[in-house]
Amino acid sequence: MKKAITAIIAVVIIALMALGYAEAAHHSAHSGESAEVNPQEIIFEHLGDSYGWEVPFSHSKRIPLPVIVRAQDGSWHAFMSSRLADGAQYDGFQIAKGGDYNNKVVQVLPDGSQYRPVDLSITKNVAGIFIAALLVLLMVFKVRNWYKKNGMKAPRRFTAALELVVDFVYTDTIRPIMGKEAPKYAPYLLTVFFFILTMNLLGLIVIFPGGANLTGNLAVTAVLALITFLVTNLTGTKHYWKEMFWPEVPTALKCPVPLMQVIELFGIFTKPIALMIRLFANMMGGHMVVIVFMLLIFIFGSMFGTAVGGAMTPLSVALSLFMLLLDVLVSFIQAYVFTILSTMFISMAHVHEHAE
Amino acid sequence: MELFKPEFGLAFWMFIAFLCLFGILAKWAWPFIIKSMEERADLIDKGVAIAQEAKAKLDNAKAEADKLVAEARNEQAEILREAAKMRNELIEKARGEAADEAKKVTDAAQVSLEQARKEAEKQLRSEVGDLALQIAEKVIRRNIANDDAQRALVDQYLSEVETKN
Numbered sequence: 001m002k003k004a005i006t007a008i009i010a011v012v013i014i015a016l017m018a019l020g021y022a023e024a025a026h027h028s029a030h031s032g033e034s035a036e037v038n039p040q041e042i043i044f045e046h047l048g049d050s051y052g053w054e055v056p057f058s059h060s061k062r063i064p065l066p067v068i069v070r071a072q073d074g075s076w077h078a079f080m081s082s083r084l085a086d087g088a089q090y091d092g093f094q095i096a097k098g099g100d101y102n103n104k105v106v107q108v109l110p111d112g113s114q115y116r117p118v119d120l121s122i123t124k125n126v127a128g129i130f131i132a133a134l135l136v137l138l139m140v141f142k143v144r145n146w147y148k149k150n151g152m153k154a155p156r157r158f159t160a161a162l163e164l165v166v167d168f169v170y171t172d173t174i175r176p177i178m179g180k181e182a183p184k185y186a187p188y189l190l191t192v193f194f195f196i197l198t199m200n201l202l203g204l205i206v207i208f209p210g211g212a213n214l215t216g217n218l219a220v221t222a223v224l225a226l227i228t229f230l231v232t233n234l235t236g237t238k239h240y241w242k243e244m245f246w247p248e249v250p251t252a253l254k255c256p257v258p259l260m261q262v263i264e265l266f267g268i269f270t271k272p273i274a275l276m277i278r279l280f281a282n283m284m285g286g287h288m289v290v291i292v293f294m295l296l297i298f299i300f301g302s303m304f305g306t307a308v309g310g311a312m313t314p315l316s317v318a319l320s321l322f323m324l325l326l327d328v329l330v331s332f333i334q335a336y337v338f339t340i341l342s343t344m345f346i347s348m349a350h351v352h353e354h355a356e
Numbered sequence: 357m358e359l360f361k362p363e364f365g366l367a368f369w370m371f372i373a374f375l376c377l378f379g380i381l382a383k384w385a386w387p388f389i390i391k392s393m394e395e396r397a398d399l400i401d402k403g404v405a406i407a408q409e410a411k412a413k414l415d416n417a418k419a420e421a422d423k424l425v426a427e428a429r430n431e432q433a434e435i436l437r438e439a440a441k442m443r444n445e446l447i448e449k450a451r452g453e454a455a456d457e458a459k460k461v462t463d464a465a466q467v468s469l470e471q472a473r474k475e476a477e478k479q480l481r482s483e484v485g486d487l488a489l490q491i492a493e494k495v496i497r498r499n500i501a502n503d504d505a506q507r508a509l510v511d512q513y514l515s516e517v518e519t520k521n
Contacts, residue, residue, distance in 0.1 A: 126369040147392035187382035219362035223370040
């Protein structure tokens with residue numbers, strides 16, 4: 001009985017999905033709007049940054065965010081992004097359409113050319129980062145306050161889940177790798193883990209507090225990788241640098257032609273770059289696949305007609321749902337991989353004599 | 357491709373946000389959480405060790421108690437057995453003594469009875485002899501030829517009577 005009800009509900013939902021698309025296509029055909037879809041544009045619009053935050057069920061409404069730019073003459077300008085909506089110009093600034101600065105704020109100079117100002121706007125992604133940081137702060141302090149208040153008592157519910165993750169990352173990963181130095185570097189590594197995990201998961205939520213493709217953005221992962229790079233090399237021991245510039249290999253490999261040194265030096269930079277690309281590509285790829293599966297409806301619709309597009313709907317929804325679930329897993333794995341690799345890089349820079 | 361060009365503003369804010377987050381958490385949260393977690397892990401480990409020890413002790417105590425009970429039971433059985441033996445011995449002894457006493461009493465009685473009988477016999481014999489003589493005197497007073505012959509005859513008769521008895 002229960003199974004039958006579930007099946008009926010599922011069929012109704014699928015039928016509504018298909019009908020919904022057909023109805024929308026019909027409507028747009030009548031109103032004379034172009035039914036053409038440009039998948040590339042949609043994908044990059046969703047993956048990229050923007051100056052406002054979309055609101056569900058509306059194409060035009062955006063939550064306005066502050067734009068902060070430094071004009072060519074060195075003066076700073078700050079205003080809400082709502083003033084630039086629909087291509088409007090404000091204070092000499094507007095959002096470029098097409099060209100080198102597509103979808104970016106540009107200053108229109110008196111001669112009509114576009115100047116890209118220094119842009120410290122609180123864009124959608126920046127706001128997303130702040131939200132993620134705030135959430136991490138709340139979660140970590142929840143655990144800390146539990147310990148402050150309840151001492152040795154075991155936490156319950158959400159706090160217990162958080163503590164489990166902290167324990168997993170710290171006790172099972174950082175401590176075995178770092179050994180005695182674990183407490184010194186654990187705060188950084190745990191912060192990285194929770195920050196990345198939160199950003200990853202927020203990116204999977206499609207409406208307001210989430211939806212910003214944070215870790216799928218090269219700037220974000222580059223900063224994270226850069227910090228790991230700095231921590232690794234600034235805390236490296238003498239022995240680490242000696243290994244780098246005078247490794248224990250046959251002299252022929254290092255003396256006249258500094259072969260080993262070049263390789264080692266190259267390795268210093270490839271490690272963080274690999275970190276950066278790995279996280280970026282995984283998260284961006286996941287998002288992209290989800291969007292592409294959804295777009296299949298419209299692509300099929302425009303290619304073979306509305307009926308086919310409608311029929312595609314259940315399949316598309318099922319596939320992107322599957323991808324989203326997979327992305328939840330990937331979110332955790334990538335956050336963990338970034339953390340464990342950072343841990344290893346840092347601990348490798350802490351080699352001591354006779355401790356190979 | 358916009359996606360592959362890192363935006364300076366975003367990197368800037370990301371850097372700021374991360375540093376703030378790290379600063380706050382590293383100062384006020386993580387060290388405390390890690391310390392508490394390790395303390396609790398130690399506490400739990402210690403608790404387990406103590407519980408195991410206590411269990412071992414309890415097991416030992418139980419074994420010891422069982423041993424004590426078994427010993428006590430053995431002792432009790434020993435005592436009971438000894439008591440039974442002693443009782444039997446006492447009864448035997450008393451019975452023997454009683455039998456001896458009884459035998460002594462009967463022996464004494466028999467001796468005195470024999471004596472009494474012998475005395476009575478003696479008395480009887482002399483009395484009967486006297487009586488017979490008196491009778492014979494009376495008889496013979498009338499018919500007396502030879503007193504001594506008569507007397508020997510009487511004595512002979514008396515012996516005959518006695519043996520007959």
